[in-house]
Amino acid sequence: MRKPYYESILLIERLHRHFLEVLKTELDRLGIQDINNVQSLILYNIGEDEMTVGELTARGYYLGSNVSYNVKKMVENGYLGQERSPHDRRSVRVRLSEKGLDLREKISVMFERHLAALEKAGFSDEELTKANETLRKLERFWSASLDYSGFPMTSAA
Structure with a gap:
């Protein structure tokens, strides 16, 4: 079991990096240079929602880099709009701007191309569902x- 487990860990990490490269290639193809692949994935995941940076973090819409920095850059480059919460002035809510919505649509088109290519390559809905499970x-x-009470610990005694 050790080898398949370790191989799974490496494969997950490698797949993630490959997907980010695919996203970067798409941005380059579109001539978009003011947002990086990680930021565009965060943008895609925000979608039609409005949320705080804390909610972005809790939902896992960031990928190992600093969410606050990425949000700041997306606001500076016009992909996100932000406003202070009327209920909690410390909290800032972000949402996609028109420019952000336009990019999200372009990424959606890329995903649609991927779906068609996956079908042509012989991937089935069942295979992807099983992989996701x-x-x-x-x-x-x-x-x-992460919660030691839920993890089976072994005793050295």
Whole structure:
């Protein structure tokens, strides 16, 4: 079990990097240079919602980099609008601007192309569903391992 487990960890990380490269290539193809791949993925995940930076973090819409920095850059480059919450002046809510919505639509078109290509390559809905179920089980396992009471510990005694 050790080798398949370790291979899964490496594959997940490698797949993530490959996807970010695909996204960067799409941005380059579109001539978009004022947003990076990580920021565009955060933007895509925000979608039609309005949320705080804390909510972005809690929902996992960031990928190992500083969310506040990425939000600041997206606001500076016109992809996000922001406003202070009327209920809590310390809290800033962000949403996609028209420019952000336009980019999100372009990324959606890319995803549609991917879906068509996946079908042509012989991927089935069932295969992807099964892969997602396995990844969710790993996610639950790793989440439980953060809570020592939910992780089976062995005794050295």
